[in-house]
Amino acid sequence: MTIADRALTEELAGRKDMIVCRGVKKWFGDFQALRGVDITVKDREVMVVLGPSGSGKSTLIRCINRLEAHQEGSIVVDGVELTNDLRNIEKIRSEVGMVFQQFNLFPHLTVLDNVTLAPIWVRKKPKAEAVAKAMELLERVGIPEQAAKFPGQLSGGQQQRVAIARSLAMEPRVMLFDEPTSALDPEMIKEVLDVMKELARSGMTMIVVTHEMGFAREVADRLVFMESGEIVEVGTPEHFFANPKEERTKLFLSQIL
Amino acid sequence: MSDTSLSNMSRQPETPLPSPARWVRDNLFSSISNTLQTIFFSLIIFGLLRWVLGQVFSEESDWESVATNIRLLMTYNYPADQFVRIWVAAGTVFFAIGSSFAAWNINPAITIRRLVVGFVGFGVFLLLCAVIAPSVAPSSIRNGMYIVGAVLAVGGLVVRRLVPGAHLRFVPFSRLLTGAAAIIVALIWILPFGRHSFSDGELTIERGVSVASSTKVPWTVLFVVLLVAFFGGRVLAARFAPVMRRALIAWWVIGPAFVLFLVLRDPAFDWGRVWSVDVPIAAAFALGGGALLYVLARPGRDDLARVVGAVLVAFAIFNWIAAFAGWYPMLQKVRISFLLVGLVTLLVPTFAGERSARIRLATSWIGLIVVVHWLLTAINTESTLVISAPPFLGGLVLTVTIAYYVMLASFPLGVLLSLARTSKMPIFRVLSTSFIEVVRGVPLITVLFFFSIMLPLFLPRGMGISDLAAVFIGYTLFSAAYMAENLRGGLQSVRRGQYEASDALGLSTVQRTVFIVLPQALRVAIPNLVGQAIATFKETSLIAIVGGFDILRIANSTIPNQPDFLGQKRPALLFIALVYFVFTYSMSKSAQNLEKKLQAGQAR
Numbered sequence: 001m002t003i004a005d006r007a008l009t010e011e012l013a014g015r016k017d018m019i020v021c022r023g024v025k026k027w028f029g030d031f032q033a034l035r036g037v038d039i040t041v042k043d044r045e046v047m048v049v050l051g052p053s054g055s056g057k058s059t060l061i062r063c064i065n066r067l068e069a070h071q072e073g074s075i076v077v078d079g080v081e082l083t084n085d086l087r088n089i090e091k092i093r094s095e096v097g098m099v100f101q102q103f104n105l106f107p108h109l110t111v112l113d114n115v116t117l118a119p120i121w122v123r124k125k126p127k128a129e130a131v132a133k134a135m136e137l138l139e140r141v142g143i144p145e146q147a148a149k150f151p152g153q154l155s156g157g158q159q160q161r162v163a164i165a166r167s168l169a170m171e172p173r174v175m176l177f178d179e180p181t182s183a184l185d186p187e188m189i190k191e192v193l194d195v196m197k198e199l200a201r202s203g204m205t206m207i208v209v210t211h212e213m214g215f216a217r218e219v220a221d222r223l224v225f226m227e228s229g230e231i232v233e234v235g236t237p238e239h240f241f242a243n244p245k246e247e248r249t250k251l252f253l254s255q256i257l
Numbered sequence: 258m259s260d261t262s263l264s265n266m267s268r269q270p271e272t273p274l275p276s277p278a279r280w281v282r283d284n285l286f287s288s289i290s291n292t293l294q295t296i297f298f299s300l301i302i303f304g305l306l307r308w309v310l311g312q313v314f315s316e317e318s319d320w321e322s323v324a325t326n327i328r329l330l331m332t333y334n335y336p337a338d339q340f341v342r343i344w345v346a347a348g349t350v351f352f353a354i355g356s357s358f359a360a361w362n363i364n365p366a367i368t369i370r371r372l373v374v375g376f377v378g379f380g381v382f383l384l385l386c387a388v389i390a391p392s393v394a395p396s397s398i399r400n401g402m403y404i405v406g407a408v409l410a411v412g413g414l415v416v417r418r419l420v421p422g423a424h425l426r427f428v429p430f431s432r433l434l435t436g437a438a439a440i441i442v443a444l445i446w447i448l449p450f451g452r453h454s455f456s457d458g459e460l461t462i463e464r465g466v467s468v469a470s471s472t473k474v475p476w477t478v479l480f481v482v483l484l485v486a487f488f489g490g491r492v493l494a495a496r497f498a499p500v501m502r503r504a505l506i507a508w509w510v511i512g513p514a515f516v517l518f519l520v521l522r523d524p525a526f527d528w529g530r531v532w533s534v535d536v537p538i539a540a541a542f543a544l545g546g547g548a549l550l551y552v553l554a555r556p557g558r559d560d561l562a563r564v565v566g567a568v569l570v571a572f573a574i575f576n577w578i579a580a581f582a583g584w585y586p587m588l589q590k591v592r593i594s595f596l597l598v599g600l601v602t603l604l605v606p607t608f609a610g611e612r613s614a615r616i617r618l619a620t621s622w623i624g625l626i627v628v629v630h631w632l633l634t635a636i637n638t639e640s641t642l643v644i645s646a647p648p649f650l651g652g653l654v655l656t657v658t659i660a661y662y663v664m665l666a667s668f669p670l671g672v673l674l675s676l677a678r679t680s681k682m683p684i685f686r687v688l689s690t691s692f693i694e695v696v697r698g699v700p701l702i703t704v705l706f707f708f709s710i711m712l713p714l715f716l717p718r719g720m721g722i723s724d725l726a727a728v729f730i731g732y733t734l735f736s737a738a739y740m741a742e743n744l745r746g747g748l749q750s751v752r753r754g755q756y757e758a759s760d761a762l763g764l765s766t767v768q769r770t771v772f773i774v775l776p777q778a779l780r781v782a783i784p785n786l787v788g789q790a791i792a793t794f795k796e797t798s799l800i801a802i803v804g805g806f807d808i809l810r811i812a813n814s815t816i817p818n819q820p821d822f823l824g825q826k827r828p829a830l831l832f833i834a835l836v837y838f839v840f841t842y843s844m845s846k847s848a849q850n851l852e853k854k855l856q857a858g859q860a861r
Contacts, residue, residue, distance in 0.1 A: 067757050094763035104758035108776045117772060118762035124556045124610040163758075170762060 005236050008221060015042040018174055018205045019064060023073035026059055026229075033059040035229040036073065041174075046206045048216040051226035052252060057209045060226070061176045064207070065096040078173055094122055097167030101179040103159045105151035105166070111138070112147040115166045123170065130169070137165040141195050157188030161195055168199075175199065177208040213257060217241060225249045307389050312831060314394040321462060322822035323832045325453040329815065330833065333651020333806045335521075342523065343654070344475045346516045351479045353508055355486025359494045360501040364430045365850055370423040373413045380409030434487060438480040445473050460821050511628055513661060522649060524638035531634065538591060539630035546598045546626065547619040550605060554615040559606035569599030590633045597629065598622075607767045650725070651806035653836065659729060659805075660794040666733045667793075671740025676770060678741060679748050689741070696738035701799055704731045709803040728800050736793055743789055747782030748774065780855050787848035791841045808833050 019041040026034040033056045041047050049057040062068045064075060066082055066089045075082045077092045106114050115134035119125045125133075138144040141161040143154075151159055160180055167175060177196065181189045193215050200206055200219045210216065216223055216237060223240045225233045225248075233240070233249045241257075244250050275283065285295045312318065323330070332343055357363070383406030387399050417423055445468060452463040467473065494501055518524065553562040573596035579585055580592065601622060608618055640649060650658060677689035696704070708731030709724050716722060751774050759769040779786075801810035812829035816822055 065761055067760060090763055090765065093761060096761075098758075098761035100754060100758065100761075102754050104754035106755065106758070106773055106777075108780065118764060120610075121607075121768050121772070122763045122765075124614070126611055126613065166762070 005239055008236050012042045012045060012221070015044065017041075017076075018043045018045070018078055019207070020076045021060075021064075021073065022075075024060070024063060024070045024075060025072035026056075026063060026068065026070045033229050034063070034070065037226075037229075037231055039224065039231060039234070041205060041207060044203045044205055045221045046200045046204075046208070046219055047222050047224060048220040049207060049209045049224045049226060050211075050216065050252070051232075055226045056229040057226045058178050059229075061098075061178055061207050061209060064174075064176060065093050065098055067098075094118075094170055095173045097170055097172035097175045099160070099163050099167055099175065099177045099180045101182050103151070103156070103163045103183070105159055105163055107151050110148055110150055111143075111154070111162050114151065114162060115169045118166070119169050134165070134169055137168050138162070140168075140198075141165045142191070155188060156184045157191045160184065160188075160192045164192075164195055164199070174205045174207070177206065177210065179209050179211070181210065181212060211256065213241075225252065227252070303389065306386070307391075310386060310390045310394070312827060314391050314398075315827070316393050318828045318831075319822060319825050320828050321453065322816055322819075322825040323828045324451065325455045325460065325462070325821075326811070326816050326819075326829070327453075329652065330808055330811055330829070331653045333655065333811065335649065335651075335654075339523070340471075342520050344479070346520050347475075347479055348482050349512065349516055349520075351483045352486045353505065353512060355483040356490035356501065357505050357509075358430075358434070359487050359490025360498055360505055362494065362498075363850070366427040366430055367433070368424050369420055369426045369428055370417070372428055373417045373423060376409045377413035377417075380406045380411075380413060382406070384410065431488070431491075435484060438484055442477050442480050445476055455819075455821075510665065511632075513658070514632055517650075517658060518632060518635040521654075522635070523641045524635045525641040526634075526638055535590075535630065535634045538588070538594075539626055542594045542598065542630075543623040543626040546594075546601070547622050549598070550601065550622050551615050551619045553602060554605050554609040554618050556609055556611075559609065562602055562605040562609075566599050566602030566605070569595060569602055571599075573599050590630060590637075593629070593633065594626065597625070601625075604767070607765060607771070652811055653808045655800075655805060656794070656797045656807045656809075657840075659725075659732070659797045659800060659807075660790075662729060663732045663736050663793055663797075664790050666729075667736035667740050670733065670737035671744055672775065674737055674741035675744035675748055678745060693738045693741055696735055697742070701732070701735055701796060702802055704735045705799060705803050707731060724804050728803055728805065732793075732797075732800075736789070739789055740786065743785035744778060744782050746785065747778030747780070750781045751777045783848060783852050783855070787845060791844055794840060794844070795837060808836065 017040055019039075021037050021039045024034050024037040025032065035056075037056075037060055039047075039060075049060065051057045059068060063070045063082075064077065069084075070082075078095055080088055080092055082088060082092060105111075106117070109117065112131065112134055115137060116127070116130040119130040119133065120127055123130075135144055135147065138147055141164055143158050143161055146154055146158060146162070151162065154162065164180075180196070181192050184192065189212070193212060196206075196208070196215070197219050208215070208220075218237075220237050222234060223237055224231055225240070225244075225246070227248055233244060233246045235244075240249070240253070244253060286292045328337075332340075335343060383402045385406075387402035387406060390399055390402075420426065448467060449465050450468050452461075452466060452469050454461050454469075490501065549565070552558075553565060573592060576587055576592045576595060580587065605618070608614065674689045674693060677685040678693065680686055680689075705728055708727045712727045712730070713722055755773055755777065756769065759773045764772070798807055798809040801807050801813075806815070812833045813826060816829045817824050817826050
């Protein structure tokens with residue numbers, strides 16, 4: 001364990017647990033996507049999940065807000081365990097924001113309506129307050145002037161920033177990012193990553209599935225490398241990029257870097 | 258919310274056209290085979306047109322039968338001394354159409370070129386008709402067609418020459434509407450249609466004059482109302498568009514019912530009973546229900562609301578069971594009100610919120626109760642109309658009313674059925690699927706017979722239902738099954754990511770369905786839904802079989818049985834074919850416009 005690792009471990013140990021996964025297993029038919037995943041994400045931690053496609057990293061974060069149901073093990077988010085109880089699921093979903101690879105904005109609503117819909121109807125906020133908050137968030141992601149447009153009229157990068165603002169409008173405790181830049185043209189990736197970096201600096205707890213190594217190196221507190229539904233290695237960026245322990249990690253990094 | 262004005266989207270200038278001669282050469286005579294095809298199909302078209310004209314101007318066709326019976330075709334037996342009610346009803350509809358155009362900024366501007374092409378085309382068509390019309394055609398009509406056709410064709414070509422850049426300049430919709438209204442009104446006053454009337458068995462025909470002022474004046478007023486509503490509405494819409502839209506949507510849903518039951522049917526209210534029974538019941542439900550909703554809609558009382566709602570719905574169902582078994586009497590409107598309050602309470606968790614949201618919920622409830630109770634009271638009161646033969650509705654008015662309400666009522670039912678069919682809960686899926694498949698496997702006539710003959714037998718003692726209402730219920734259920742299938746296509750087109758995004762935001766299933774899934778599904782389903790609306794409109798003619806006097810039955814059997822026009826079917830059938838076409842064509846045209854508008858709104 002390097003000095004940086006030790007320092008981080010000590011620092012994180014003092015914080016409370018935000019997400020705790022214990023022995024999470026998940027099958028799609030005969031195919032086992034998760035083979036017993038144990039991971040703890042601390043409050044205000046930024047965790048980047050790496051791995052080849054099909055390694056189960058998307059499945060893992062989709063299990064955390066129950067877009068997929070895990071079959072064995074336990075997932076506890078901010079003290080609430082994910083079970084089949086609808087109430088727990090709704091509670092966790094309103095605490096956990098998610099940003100998708102394909103943005104998944106609502107095409108029939110304006111940008112502003114996309115952002116205010118959930119605060120008004122789920123959080124029961126007064127409309128004026130929700131609109132003010134939405135404008136503030138659109139300002140934060142740098143596109144307040146697009147509020148009256150429809151998603152179809154925006155570029156990919158702008159759409160993804162709207163999607164981030166839409167999640168933030170629910171004032172979540174945790175944000176999940178599922179390959180947020182993979183569907184973007186190269187020139188738009190930076191604008192989205194900048195927003196995510198700013199978010200990380202503001203102290204948001206984040207789990208990010210991405211192939212953007214620059215982002216991982218700069219922002220992540222810890223990196224997780226997954227393969228075949230298992231966690232292979234966990235560590236700080238320094239540890240990962242300088243001297244990874246596992247052969248599989250080395251192989252993957254050599255292919256991607 | 259999402260109604261940013263998109264009126265300018267159809268305003269892209271058109272590409273300039275080549276000259277007419279060039280166009281004809283390029284498109285009709287570009288090669289030998291093309292030339293042969295052009296000639297062959299032109300001959301077929303000429304033949305068809307000649308045949309239609311032969312029908313119109315045949316010696317066997319007595320157009321007096323249509324002219325005399327216009328009122329019968331339109332309103333059937335509606336008493337002549339009460340006819341002002343028809344005009345008032347039509348006036349409210351014209352007013353609503355005009356204001357709706359204004360409120361939604363419907364603005365299908367077309368270029369001067371397209372207008373000119375239309376005029377020239379129509380002029381050439383008239384000239385052609387004049388040339389090939391059979392020799393029995395009256396010379397006055399033939400000469401009229403020559404003159405009007407020539408004026409239109411030549412005038413159009415002159416305008417095209419004189420106006421530079423006709424493909425770039427738009428005629429505003431306001432001017433089109435005014436122009437069309439002015440032309441129609443002028444024609445009513447000028448055309449020597451003659452005066453035809455049929456009263457007390459006496460047929461009177463006065464030729465060579467324009468129609469009677471009892472027709473001219475109301476129509477003129479109607480078009481003035483349309484224009485006033487449009488231009489006045491535009492002034493208002495500049496500032497109050499959202500409020501206007503909400504009011505108009507409410508009008509389009511409940512307004513026609515008020516026109517039908519209050520204006521046309523004119524119930525003879527017993528005011529003593531109204532004040533002593535009807536008003537107190539309505540007030541009790543309005544205030545009691547409003548207070549209940551206000552209390553339950555406080556955030557955090559979701560579970561309580563669900564329990565109370567379920568109890569109320571169960572109680573309402575029990576009331577009907579009791580009615581069938583005859584355990585205790587209860588006014589039908591009280592039973593209906595209990596069901597309503599239960600259903601709305603079940604929806605409370607979806608629309609709960611802070612104080613203003615709860616007040617809005619309570620006032621909406623009070624509005625709903627007022628409307629429902631007023632209508633129920635009106636429906637249950639005898640009509641004051643003295644009608645020679647019973648159905649007070651008939652002719653085109655019946656066709657339009659039934660079609661409109663079947664579409665309106667089958668829509669929510671169809672939505673529920675399609676949602677149930679795509680639901681995860683097996684019981685809903687099975688119920689909905691079997692209902693849809695059974696109804697779709699049965700001809701409409703069977704459904705109509707069943708409801709007009711069998712339904713009254715199943716009703717509890719002391720509860721009656723008019724033939725028309727029974728037919729309406731059967732037709733609505735039938736139409737809802739088809740609507741559900743059309744909507745299912747739309748529901749399946751909503752991408753999975755939309756569901757995931759809604760779930761990730763914590764929307765409940767109802768909220769996800771109402772705010773995200775249905776709006777997108779409806780857009781996709783519009784073409785099919787319009788197709789179904791057109792079919793519904795045309796199939797209203799089947800209510801003739803169960804005793805209704807719709808426009809087709811009048812043309813096909815009432816008119817040919819009149820002593821003056823024995824056996825005269827052809828003109829009336831041609832006439833109502835034209836009427837059907839005008840309605841269905843405008844429906845499909847406006848749906849195309851709507852589709853374009855919605856697509857421009859969410860271009861991907």
